[in-house]
Amino acid sequence: MQTLLLNKEDVGRLICMRDVIAAVEEAYKAFNSDQVVQPDYIGIHLPSPRGEVDFKLGYNKANEVISMKASSGGFIDNPAAHGVPSGMGTILLFDARSCALTCVMDGSLITGLRTGAAGAVSVKALARKDARKVASIGTGNQARMQIRAINEIMAIEEIHAWDSHPETLARYKADIDSEFGISVVTANSKRAAVEQADILVTTTRGKGSVVEADWVKAGTHIVAIGTDQRGKQELDPEIFRNAKVVVDSMAQCVEKGETWHPLDRNIIARNDIHGEIGEILLGRKPGRENDDEVTIFDSTGMAIQDNVTANRIYRNAIDRGAGTFFEFFKS
Template identity: 50%
Template sequence: METLLLSIKDVEEALAMEEVIHAVEEGYIAYHEGKVQQPEIVSIEMPQNNGETDIKSCYNQLNERISVKIASGFYDNGKKNDLPTMIGTILLFDGKSGAPLCVMDGSLITGIRTGAAGAISSKLLARKNSKTVAVFGTGGQARMQIYGLCQVMDIEEVRVYGEHRNGLLKYKEDVEANTKVNVILCETPEMAMQDADIAISTTPSKKYFIERSWVRPGLHIVAVGADMAGKNEWDPKIFQGSKIVNDSIAQCVSRGETRNAIVAGVIRENDIYAEIGELLAGEKPLRVSEDEITIFDTTGMGIQDNVTAMIVYEAAKKRGLGSYFEFI
């Protein structure tokens, strides 16, 4: 049989944020309804090379496809070589026969499906009149979060903090060129949090740098960066008394920002309000007051990769993208 091979350019041509948002919503609901088998994430750390690799997989009963993604973050890339920081590959298999259907670049898929997840959470939980967003980090995910958010909300200003001036300047250039928002460069994390309605963190930090005292009533938090044990961006005390929503409770209590709050003794697992699939299914109320602090902790799920990879695969076949090779 023939297997389809898709480069990052093919994947980019086949993807649109609006379509991915819809697919990820369906994937979250399918996971909540027990229609997804999703094993635990396998993580490999290579501190001597400032790198890490995650393997995420799932079987989606709705499309009868198996997906396996190997995604790496090597944070010296771009400094020591000309490679991107984030590199990923997705393998797509037929769930009826196990036959390999497609090998595709997974780095863009990881970025866009995570941006979609943050946007979905803000659509559900942020105040409807939210206009100002604090962003921590200046990488690809810091961009994708805003691109996704602008699909579902009328955002006017992004206040961004990052450690490197050149990264901040490029971030401002890119985001303003691709959206209608005004980007403000901030010298400190506290400055970024001023007047924020939504706050999004996308860094690999291992020590929290966002303080509880900076969080004002009504804020919606999208915690993206802490996707394995040992990473931490937010003061755990922020979780106390907040409405906590996870993409997967099982993952977030073992490797997310929620884990940090549990380990710190600030909350217990039964203080978690819901998984996002429950909210999308209409089984629990969303925001109940303008002053409520809401938190979406996302560690990234195989089902997100699965549904997004299927968009790419089907679009590529229709448009004649990529090339085929004999795998079996």
Template identity: 40%
Template sequence: MDTIILTKEQISRVLNMDDVIESVEEAYKMFSDNKVILPPVLSFDIEKYHGEIDIKSGYDLVDEVVGVKIASGYANNYENYGISNGQATIILVDVKNGVPLAIMEGGLITDMRTGAAGAVSAKYLARKSSKKVAIIGTGIIARWELKALARVFELEDVFVWGRSEEKAKQYVKDMKKEIPLNYTTFVDIEECVSQADIIITTTSSKKALIQSEWVKPGTHLACIGADMPGKQELETKLFGKSKIIVDSVNQCVERGEVQHAIRNGLVLERDLIEMGEVILGYKQGRESDEDITIFDSTGLSIQDITTAKKVISVLKDNRDVLAVNLI
């Protein structure tokens, strides 16, 4: 049996955001329908080199595939080595015989499926009339979040805040070329978020950036940045007046944005709702236009698996064009 080897460039030629959004929705449904087994995430904090390495894996019980992703984030990669700060490799293995079906660059899939996660949450939890989005952070994930959200909502205004005013302006300059909307950068984060219908946070902050009183009724927040113990982007008090939806209860309690509210007793674990449960109709998300909804995303390996499977599926019709490497 052949193992497919895929580069980032090959993946980029066949994978589009609409397919990724569909794959992420499917992942959430599979997870909440107990069609996948996800072991705990294995994480290494590499302080010496200002980085972290995470190993996420999952067993897709439907297609009988095991997927493993080794992903890393290094703050100084670009500066020191001229390479992306985020690196990842995904391996898909056939459980019937242990043969690797594919080994592929995982950075692009990770970025796109993370962007799609915020969009999926907004699709099911934000008010349908939402037109104004606040993007907190200016990195690569902040870019994919907007690209994905623009596929789901007819946006009008994009409010941007970053720690670096220069980077915020560069974000706007770059994104305007791809998504022509009305952009405004803010030095004051309160001004940025208080006007928004949807707020997407994408930073690696370890202290609250957004205060509870800044968030107006009816707002939807997608919290993407907090994916390890200690990270935090929201004041915990906000959870006390919001409806909370998570990608995984177990993961979010340990490493998600909600970890602090759980620890402080503001939220009980039994009150958390999984995104898949909302998509499947098992539980209700937003109940009124006045609800504040919070989606806590830590990232599930099944998202990588469903998206990687989509790549392989599309490749079946494009193998001649891409000259796929086989071993």
């Protein structure tokens, strides 16, 4: 049999953000409809100046596809020392009926796209309908991806952005203005940005509290993206005390997500977590119930997001004759 190879350029041509948002919604619904087998993901931390490598595996009964993704990040010396990006990803797709390898594709762009789409899905489900201002704490690639996705489902009037690196913040402002024409206010402090937010997006991969509880105004929706391993943290755990907490995966978030921190400090109990976002999308639990609620979406990232998104790309490639076929063995 033949296996399809898709590089990053192929992947970028074969799907748009609106379709990724739909794929992520499909993935969350499948996860909460007993259609997914998803083992706990594995992370390996390598000695500095290297970073971490995560491995995510999932089986989707609905499409009969098994996906496996390896993704790396934080390899800061890579561009200069090895001539490759600081973060990379690879996805393998297998036909679950035979376990034959059907596709090898670049996973770095998919990871960015589906993570951005996850934030947008949470905004649809949990943000106030009159939300217009976004605060971005962190202004790297994923911060841009969040704006690309959120801009698909609401009208962003203004972005208040903060980053610990002024040059990164300046590039973000220029890029967002060029791509979307959205006004970006470069905040003098994290607090100044957060206090303006209808929607707060955190993408810092921080190691301690970046956003304090008394900065967050009533009615804010928080998209917590940067914490997906024990030891990372972005939010003051006190923010969770009176918030509606929604997670992508209960099993992952209570062990490795932002939600672990308030649980560890007994600020909330597991029963205080409102539910998984798939339950809201399926109508089993309510989303936002009033304009004063502070809502938090804790996103650790799931294999099923990669599975559904990558399978859509693979099907599009087959339909359009994209990519390159090769053979490991002949049947």
